[in-house]
Amino acid sequence: MSDSNTTAPTLRPPTAKVPLFSIGRVWTIAGSTVTQLVRMKTFYFLLAFALVVVAVGNFNIPTTPAKELSMIKKVSFGTMDLFAWLFAIVSTALLIPRDLEDRTLYTILSKPVRRIEYLVGKLGGVLFVIAVSLLAMFAICAVMIYARESLFVGAELEAMQADSRYSQEEIAEQLSLIQMQGLRPELGVAVLASFLKASVVAAVTIFLSTFASSSLFTIIVSVLLFLIGHAHTMATNFWLHQTDSNLFVQMLVKIVKILIPNYQLFSFSEGVVQGEAINYVVVSQMGMLTGGYLVVFILLSLLVFVDKEF
Amino acid sequence: MSELAVEVKNLTKVFSTSLSKDHVVAVDNLSFEVKAGEVYGLIGPNGSGKSTTMKVVLGLMAASKGSAKVFGLDSGDIRARNEIGFLPENPYFYKHLSGAETLQFYGKLCGIKGSKLKDRIAELLHLVDLEGAADRRLGGYSKGMLQRIGLAQTLIQDPRLVILDEPTAGVDPVGSRQIRDLIMKLRDDGYTVFLCSHLLEQVQEVCDRVGIIFKGRMRREGSLEELISIEDQTAMTLEGASPELMEKINALVAEDGKAKIVEQGHPRTTLERLFINIAGQRKEKSDNE
Numbered sequence: 001m002s003d004s005n006t007t008a009p010t011l012r013p014p015t016a017k018v019p020l021f022s023i024g025r026v027w028t029i030a031g032s033t034v035t036q037l038v039r040m041k042t043f044y045f046l047l048a049f050a051l052v053v054v055a056v057g058n059f060n061i062p063t064t065p066a067k068e069l070s071m072i073k074k075v076s077f078g079t080m081d082l083f084a085w086l087f088a089i090v091s092t093a094l095l096i097p098r099d100l101e102d103r104t105l106y107t108i109l110s111k112p113v114r115r116i117e118y119l120v121g122k123l124g125g126v127l128f129v130i131a132v133s134l135l136a137m138f139a140i141c142a143v144m145i146y147a148r149e150s151l152f153v154g155a156e157l158e159a160m161q162a163d164s165r166y167s168q169e170e171i172a173e174q175l176s177l178i179q180m181q182g183l184r185p186e187l188g189v190a191v192l193a194s195f196l197k198a199s200v201v202a203a204v205t206i207f208l209s210t211f212a213s214s215s216l217f218t219i220i221v222s223v224l225l226f227l228i229g230h231a232h233t234m235a236t237n238f239w240l241h242q243t244d245s246n247l248f249v250q251m252l253v254k255i256v257k258i259l260i261p262n263y264q265l266f267s268f269s270e271g272v273v274q275g276e277a278i279n280y281v282v283v284s285q286m287g288m289l290t291g292g293y294l295v296v297f298i299l300l301s302l303l304v305f306v307d308k309e310f
Numbered sequence: 311m312s313e314l315a316v317e318v319k320n321l322t323k324v325f326s327t328s329l330s331k332d333h334v335v336a337v338d339n340l341s342f343e344v345k346a347g348e349v350y351g352l353i354g355p356n357g358s359g360k361s362t363t364m365k366v367v368l369g370l371m372a373a374s375k376g377s378a379k380v381f382g383l384d385s386g387d388i389r390a391r392n393e394i395g396f397l398p399e400n401p402y403f404y405k406h407l408s409g410a411e412t413l414q415f416y417g418k419l420c421g422i423k424g425s426k427l428k429d430r431i432a433e434l435l436h437l438v439d440l441e442g443a444a445d446r447r448l449g450g451y452s453k454g455m456l457q458r459i460g461l462a463q464t465l466i467q468d469p470r471l472v473i474l475d476e477p478t479a480g481v482d483p484v485g486s487r488q489i490r491d492l493i494m495k496l497r498d499d500g501y502t503v504f505l506c507s508h509l510l511e512q513v514q515e516v517c518d519r520v521g522i523i524f525k526g527r528m529r530r531e532g533s534l535e536e537l538i539s540i541e542d543q544t545a546m547t548l549e550g551a552s553p554e555l556m557e558k559i560n561a562l563v564a565e566d567g568k569a570k571i572v573e574q575g576h577p578r579t580t581l582e583r584l585f586i587n588i589a590g591q592r593k594e595k596s597d598n599e
Contacts, residue, residue, distance in 0.1 A: 009500040011313070011347050012470045014381070018392045018421055028418040032404065039406035102402040107463065110368045110396040111419040112388045309371045 018112040025113055026121045033125025037091055045083060046133065050140050052079050057144040065152035069181035070274060072148060076141045077190050077273045084134055084198040085226060092126050092205040093218035105310060115305050119298060123206050130198045138191045142183055149182035180275045189278050193269030196290040200261050201226060203297035210304040228256075229263035261293050313381070315471045315502040316344035316367055320376035323362050323526075336362040338526035339376070344519075346381075346470065349493065349503040351517035353510060359526040360506040361399070364475055367504070368396055380471060392420065395464030399476040401456055405449035409440050409459050412448060413466055420467035434462035438492065454485025461492055471502045478512055490516055514538070547577055 056075045061068050099105040108118060153175055160166045160174060205222040212218040228235070235253075268282055323337040337359040344350040354360050365371040367378045369386045383390035403412050413431045422430060435441045438458035448456065457477065464472050477493070478486040493516045496503055507513050513520060514534065521531040530537060548555075556574075563569050 009347065009498050011500045011502075012468065015392045015467055015469055016421070018389060020388060022421065024421060024423075025419055028415065032407075032415055035411075036404060036406055103398060103400075104402050104404060106368075106370065106398045107396065107401065107403065107416070107460075108419065109370060110391060110394060111416060111467075112392040112421075113419050114388060307372070310365065 021114060022117065025117045026124060029108075029113070029118055029121025030124035030128065033095060033122050034128055036095070037125065037129045040094075042087070042091060042129070043133065043136075045087065046136050046140070049079060049083055049137050052076075053140050053144050057148055065156060066177045066181045069145065069148060069152065069178065072145060073141075073181065073187070073273050074270075076144065077187075077194075077269070080134065080137045080141065080191070081194045081197070081269075083137065084130055084194045085201045087133060088126065088130055088198040088202040089205050089219055089222040089226070091129065092123075092202045093209055093212075093215045093222060095122050095126070096206065096209040097212065097215045097218065100310070103310075109310070115308075116298075116302050119206065119210075119301050119305060123202060123294070123298065126202045126206075127199055130202065131195055134191050134195050134198075138187070142187075145183045149178065152178050153182075184275070186272055186275075186278055189283060190269040190272045192283070193266050193272070193286065196286055197263060197266040199290055200263070200266075200293045200297075203294045203301075204261065207297045207301040207304070210301045210308070225260055226263060229261050231264075232257070232260065232262040233264055265289065313346040314343050314379075315346045315348075315381060316342075316350075316504055317379040317382075318342050318363065318367065318376070319378075321363065321366060321373050321378060322375035323359070323366060323371065324374040336526055337366070340523070340526065340528055341376075342521050342528060342531060344471075344502060344504050346502050347497075347500060348518040349497045349505065349516050351505045351507060351513040351520045352523055353507055353513050353520060354523035355508055358523045360508075360523055361475060362526075363523070364473060364504075364506055368394065368473065392467060393470045395467070395469040395472045397457075397460045397464045397472070397474045397477055399479050401460035401463075403448050403456070403459070403463070406447060408445050408447050409435065409451070409455075409462075410444040412459060413462055416463045417466045422467060430466060430468075434465055437465075437495075438462045439488070452485075454481045454488070457481050457485065457489060458492075461489065465496075465501075469501075471504060472496055474503065474505045476507055476509075477505065478507075478509065486512070543572065 053076050056072055056079075059068075059071075061071060063071075096105075099108070105118075109115065156174060156178060157171065160171045166174075201222065204225055205218060208221050208225075209215070209218045212221070265286065268279075268286070272278055319341050321337050321340040322335065325334045325336055326332070327334065340359070340363060342350075342352075352360050352363065362371065363378075366373050367380065367385050369391055372386070378385040380390040381393050383393075404415070407415060410431055413434060414427060417427045417430060431444075432441075435444050438461055440455060440458055440462070443451065443455060448459065451459065461474075461477070464474075474493070478489050481489065490512060493503055493505070497516070497518075503516075505513065505517065517534055519531070519533050520537055522529045560571065563571055
């Protein structure tokens, strides 16, 4: 035993009061999640995306410039969507199980941190990285589409002007057709749709990771749920309208319909990519639906996580 | 000294094994108190329920029965956790963060910001002697350095209670000595320290009171003096005693009739102290060179 305790030391004063819920703590965990994902070199997948876009942009397809631009957009935005939801699943599935396995969670939760703050912070960090990734992917796409559009417009203009059969109106109409499939601000809505979908995917994954035994299990189940979510309408219509379906099957289908997000709803962006007019009512409804899914899945995650013992 | 930092009353923790009705009683009706300002050691073999008790005190686990309070607050209360600094056994922090970033992260979680946080980080890095490694990522830290940054992390919000789970586990003797010195300094600075360990010598060196737990139950508890002193024996260590003096002492004892000499010889240092002395001398020599 130490002999340094000859006089009783002055005791430490109580620590400062802590708020019962703090946005600052959520922000700190979100910031740490962003740093973690960045330092895990997750942004390297952007290189793969850039390669896909460059490859698609350099295909020589024997078709009209407008159709070629349309195809470039379709493949690029499809790849962007794929990368976004895949990134949402993999990165989210790694976070909580890793904190648990590494016991980092012990030191975090032994500080004045609520479990809801931890969950929201983790999700917030993932969503921020997804948003930045989507913006980066959109920038790569935009450069490629703009380059191809400028090339097509220049070549078409030159060819039509050289041919005396075309009037100025006809030239303008043809160029307008190409530009309709070019870089337009409406494409931002397609990026937003991908973000909303990836947000829901991340929320579902975070819920699964609160009770899953491993990251691999979380990833596999999340992908399965994502696929089922795309066949949502078809599957529920089939089962619910089967006359020979018994009550149990009907109840089960209804529960699945409620619990598994309908990812098909987010496919409205495909029309936007193809140059269709944007229905802003649908966009705002999708925003609200995403918010609803996030709240529901965070609450479900909390339900599991709040009593979890470490 | 009368304020209670930790108050555990009739704590029972039962784990049910999956898919069967079997239960494992990890902690069984355990009660003890840690007074503010003291260093309390909970000792016991592996699997005796020390870590489970600690987790209940930290609010990481709920009690099956009984209660655990920290400075009068329920251990699950977020305000109680602000009074606690916790160093787990084999602390794992984010390896992608540097030492300073780690302290910044935990400081922010405790609501400390700006220059106050910056000053606190500098102060703690100095305390644990890691100023030179502040910007190095934790992935490159040695076990002892991790333990020391862990200790700095426990103190970031200047808590009243510091809970240490096997603080020197896996650390070499020099690192272990540094940590023990830090624990003593904490006590001198007015912190309450609640320590779990199965390294008895370590506990003996730093603790004021000790509880011995075995199979989830408190077997003995009391001040270290009460527990380890042999009431009817007295030790005396002499330096430079001549054989003549020793003869005189022996003769006096023999004259007394009641007293007898139980043991006589040269006191030995511990292997650990010897190692630290040699390591210290080597370091001094290389510093001079």
